[in-house]
Amino acid sequence: MAKELAIRTCGLIKQFDRQVVVNDVDLEVETGEVYGLIGPNGAGKTTLIRMLAAAEEPTTGEIYINGDRLSSDQSNSTLKRRIGYLPDDFPLYDDLTVWDYLDYFARLYHLRSPRRTQRLREVLEMVQLTSKRNSMIANLSRGMKQRLGLARTIIHEPILLLLDEPVSGLDPIARMQFREIIKVLQEAGMTILISSHVLSDLAELCTSVGIMELGYLVESASLKELYQRFSRQQIYLSTLSDIDLLKAELKKHSLVAKWEVISPQRVQIDFTGDGQDSAEFLRSLVAAGIPLTEFHRTQEDLETIFLKLGHQQAS
Known part of the structure; x- marks a missing residue:
């Protein structure tokens, strides 16, 4: 209605x-x-x-x-x-x-x-x-x-x-x-x-x-x-295990757009899902036996969206 x-x-x-x-x-x-x-x-x-x-x-x-x-x-x-x-x-x-x-x-x-x-x-x-x-x-x-x-x-x-x-x-x-x-x-x-x-x-x-x-x-x-539509989400992960085990697990997830290793055991991920999707993502990593010490999700704020749209209009 x-x-x-x-x-x-x-x-x-x-x-x-x-x-x-x-x-x-x-x-x-x-x-x-x-x-x-x-x-x-x-x-x-x-x-x-x-x-x-x-x-x-x-x-x-x-x-x-x-x-x-x-x-x-x-x-x-x-x-x-x-x-x-x-x-x-x-x-x-x-x-x-x-x-x-x-x-x-x-x-x-x-x-x-x-x-x-x-x-x-x-x-x-x-x-x-x-x-x-x-x-x-x-x-x-x-x-x-x-x-x-x-x-x-x-x-x-x-x-x-x-x-x-x-x-x-x-x-x-x-x-x-x-x-x-x-x-x-x-x-x-x-x-x-x-x-x-x-x-x-x-x-x-x-x-x-x-x-x-x-x-x-x-x-x-x-x-x-x-x-x-406009706010990019990022997830920061840290693990106690070999980083290659975590990378192998990330390849299985369609909502992981890309990732970057930012320290020997820490990864920054561009994530395309919502809050519910990130909860499922965390659950799957734990179920796969990945020993996580950090799972931190951030989202671009309204000011970033506004600036992003402003650049789109100008270009």
Whole structure:
């Protein structure tokens, strides 16, 4: 059965004067996904996100949010209320307290008491800022300000969250705190599209990834599929026995693409199977009586895949 789509775009193009910034993008994001959008500066990520948030009007093409067409006029204000958008330059008012800032935006979304007060408490707890509710925004750390921006973005309980470079400039601890909040939001059923240059964060968070180059969406797939197609696996083996016995055993396995002896009793293998296959491979070596002292499996990360695809596009 086909899954519901939280986002679907058809032939989406955005042109400024003669420059095409987003070029014929057909994007599909399933409901409940965390979808990572990656690409170099100038690839069109921010412009695409702004169009999805109805902050920018497409030159041509269509956008559907949960099956309903999104337009830039006021005809579907209810649909726009279901979207939360956190740009990379979101506004903060340093002379307000955390509570007053969130209360201001809650009122803009017409949240009424007592629900408004309840919602403010909920989001402050979610972003771990309850203890800072009476603090002036000017006195918050950068990480706290970023979490406050996220709280403002989800105050009206959107079903789709669009985050443009939300961890930019944050230290490792602040990034980790932000990742944990995103996981909580996904578990609550929210669909999240997030762009970032910190690919290790996306690899930990995302279910699917889209790669943009020069305005084109050059790749869009589940993270699992990307790893299967583009990520080379390597296995490092060490043995107490004669290395020739191990080499003779390796020749019997079709998933061993090639190997290299890197020390008298250690071998590096290019392996084409998945995790289950590597477990079977290990079992067969043990059954063959090979006395192993090391079996270490590694896989190329998302950053390596991104660079690899970038070179393919350039060549």
